[in-house]
Structures are given as C-alpha cells and as structure tokens.
Amino acid sequence: MISKIILEECIQQVSKLLDKHDNIVIVCHVSPDGDAIGSSLGLYHFLEEIGKRVTVIVPDSLPKNLLFLKGVKDILTYTRYPEYAQELIEQAELIFCLDFNALSRLGDLEEPIRKASAKKVMIDHHLCPEPFCDVIISHPQVSSTCELVFRLICRMGMFEYLPLKSANAIYVGMMTDTGNFTYNSNKPEMYFIVGELIKKGINKDDLYTKVCNTNSLNKLRLNGFAIHEKLTVFEPHHTAMITLTKDELKRFHYQKGDSEGLVNVPLSIPGVVFSAFFREEDDFIKVSLRSKGDFPANKVAEEWFNGGGHLNAAGGEFYGTMDEIITRFVKLLPQYDAYLKTETN
Ligand code: 5GP
Ligand code: MN
Numbered sequence: 581m582i583s584k585i586i587l588e589e590c591i592q593q594v595s596k597l598l599d600k601h602d603n604i605v606i607v608c609h610v611s612p613d614g615d616a617i618g619s620s621l622g623l624y625h626f627l628e629e630i631g632k633r634v635t636v637i638v639p640d641s642l643p644k645n646l647l648f649l650k651g652v653k654d655i656l657t658y659t660r661y662p663e664y665a666q667e668l669i670e671q672a673e674l675i676f677c678l679d680f681n682a683l684s685r686l687g688d689l690e691e692p693i694r695k696a697s698a699k700k701v702m703i704d705h706h707l708c709p710e711p712f713c714d715v716i717i718s719h720p721q722v723s724s725t726c727e728l729v730f731r732l733i734c735r736m737g738m739f740e741y742l743p744l745k746s747a748n749a750i751y752v753g754m755m756t757d758t759g760n761f762t763y764n765s766n767k768p769e770m771y772f773i774v775g776e777l778i779k780k781g782i783n784k785d786d787l788y789t790k791v792c793n794t795n796s797l798n799k800l801r802l803n804g805f806a807i808h809e810k811l812t813v814f815e816p817h818h819t820a821m822i823t824l825t826k827d828e829l830k831r832f833h834y835q836k837g838d839s840e841g842l843v844n845v846p847l848s849i850p851g852v853v854f855s856a857f858f859r860e861e862d863d864f865i866k867v868s869l870r871s872k873g874d875f876p877a878n879k880v881a882e883e884w885f886n887g888g889g890h891l892n893a894a895g896g897e898f899y900g901t902m903d904e905i906i907t908r909f910v911k912l913l914p915q916y917d918a919y920l921k922t923e924t925n
Contacts, residue, residue, distance in 0.1 A: 601673035609680035610687035618753025639687035643837030681706035723764035726753030747780035802832035820846030
C-alpha cells in the first residue's frame, strides 16, 4: 500500500465531481513538457475508460519526442483551434488543471479558463498554488504531477480502470521530471509506483529510448555547438551560462525540444552549482535555470526573470536583447554568493 499523501477530503471531492459530471476538459501549462503531457494523457485515457467525454487542450504545440504517445492525435492545440477550444471550455462541466499553479502559466488559454463556469480541480507539484480551483491537490514534495495522478486514481479505488496507455503516459512524466530518476527521485514509493506501471505492461526501457535517447542530427549539432562555443563558466560564482540567439538556432534548423536538457549539462562540471540557459524567441528570451543543493534557481527566476518554479529547476522570460540579459545575469550573480557556501563540490 502506498501512503496517503493526497488528503482524503480531496479524494472524496474529486470522486463526487466525477460521479456528477461527464463533460470534462484537461489543460496543462504553456510549452508542455513530459510531465504536463504525461499527466494530461494519463488522466485522459483513464477518464475515457470510465466513460467520460474528455478533451485535452494544450496552450501550444508539443515537443517532438512526445508525439508517439497514444492520444496525442486527440489533443487540441489552442493556438491552432482557438474558437473550438473556447467552445469546449465553455461547455465543460469539469476542468482538470495539471502541472501548473497559476493561471498565468496558461499563455493564451488563461482568459478562457479564468472565465469558465466549470468546476476546476488542480493537480500540481509547484510551490504556492494560486486559489483558482475548487479542489486543490498541490504537493511540491512530490516529484511529478504524473505521480499525483496515479495516486489519485488509486485512492479513488480505480486502479483496475487504468489502461496501459495511461500507464505509459504517467511513466513518461515521472521519468522526465526526475531526469530519468537522477534527481528528486530517492523516495522508495516512486519505485513501487513504477512497479505497478510495469505490471500494467509498460516497457520502461523502450519509453526511455523514445523520449530521452532519440536525437536528430541537427539537434546533436546544435547541442555540440552550444557546449563548444556558447558555454561560459563564471568560476567565482560556481555558475555556468549558455546562450543561443535566433540566428544560431536557425543555423541548426532548430525545432521545439532540440535544446531540452541542455541547461543541465554544465551541472556535470564539478564545482558548478547553478546553470542558466537563455534562448532567444520572437518576442522575448526564454530563461531556463537549474541548480544543485540549496542554490535557489526559483528565487533568481522570480526576482529577475518574471518567472518561478522549483528550487532546482526554474524558468522565466526576459523582455530585452541577449546583450542586456547577459549584462543583467553577470550583475546579479554576486548577490547569490551566500548560497554557495554549503555547496562546494
Ligand atoms: P524549463 O526550464 O524546463 O522550461 O522549466 C523548468 C521549470 O521552471 C518548470 O517546470 C516550471 O516549474 C518553471 N518555469 C519555467 N518557465 C517558467 C515561467 O515562465 N514562469 C514560471 N512561473 N515558471 C516557469
Ligand atoms: Mn511537472
């Protein structure tokens, strides 16, 4: 038996909502990752299995490495079909909000979801959930939303209705939000859950290959270029930075997802505890931050880059040029030196 992390009251509330409502929408955060898509599809297939009418609506497109998952073809991308998506959201009786803690994480979907009259259930693991849902299942100590979806389904006594396609999607989110079980992954129960998913028939090695170990030549060359030419280490601050401009991305025929994981690479250098990756987009620079130990990546994201996230994985946006963000970054680093003391490896 796994321990009861989700409050009994929340389990009862979700069970009641599911007894009452058949017309369901699932949404997740902008630039959806493995956990956002995994939890959405994991819940989607389960809800279909128990006879619900469900649509997954994502704010924008999915990374390529997740397109193999069953149910991806049924996902509605808001930027492509805004009117149809709005109609479904207006008609929905119940909306599940997965893997985000604030409406602002929905991009253009923010307003339609804010206005929706449906009951809303949040299932998430980010700090400080905003109170926009009727039921809030928020557990930052749990390493993925997928794990919470699994726990919820089990606690509602419906494990037997969890189909293999759900199990696959749930495993993908557990795997990607822990870097294939290399961080936030030291709780024995996670492996109990993985065991249960294997019993459902997942092939974890095959899922790893499909999600984490499949690269295009362009992606490999882009990553090689970034590490060779665009990586700077600020030794006194135990920090690394990688930048990629629009022109550089174009040169390597960048496709969404091609720089996924790049920000983690410099953390493999002994002594580096903070890593930043700045990627230029059309209107802003996307900021990805990763850290080790007590260094608060989320604090830097909140204080300087209109963002947030977890202690060791955070992100945000910067409205300005690449030169400006680099200047800002170099200037802000000394202010966080106090966090370096405990972490000199
Ligand atoms: P990534 O670097 O993979 O885009 O994001 C890592 C984590 O940082 C995400 O799981 C999310 O929690 C957080 N994050 C990324 N971008 C943003 C952002 O623009 N705003 C906020 N609040 N959090 C972000
Ligand atoms: Mn997540």
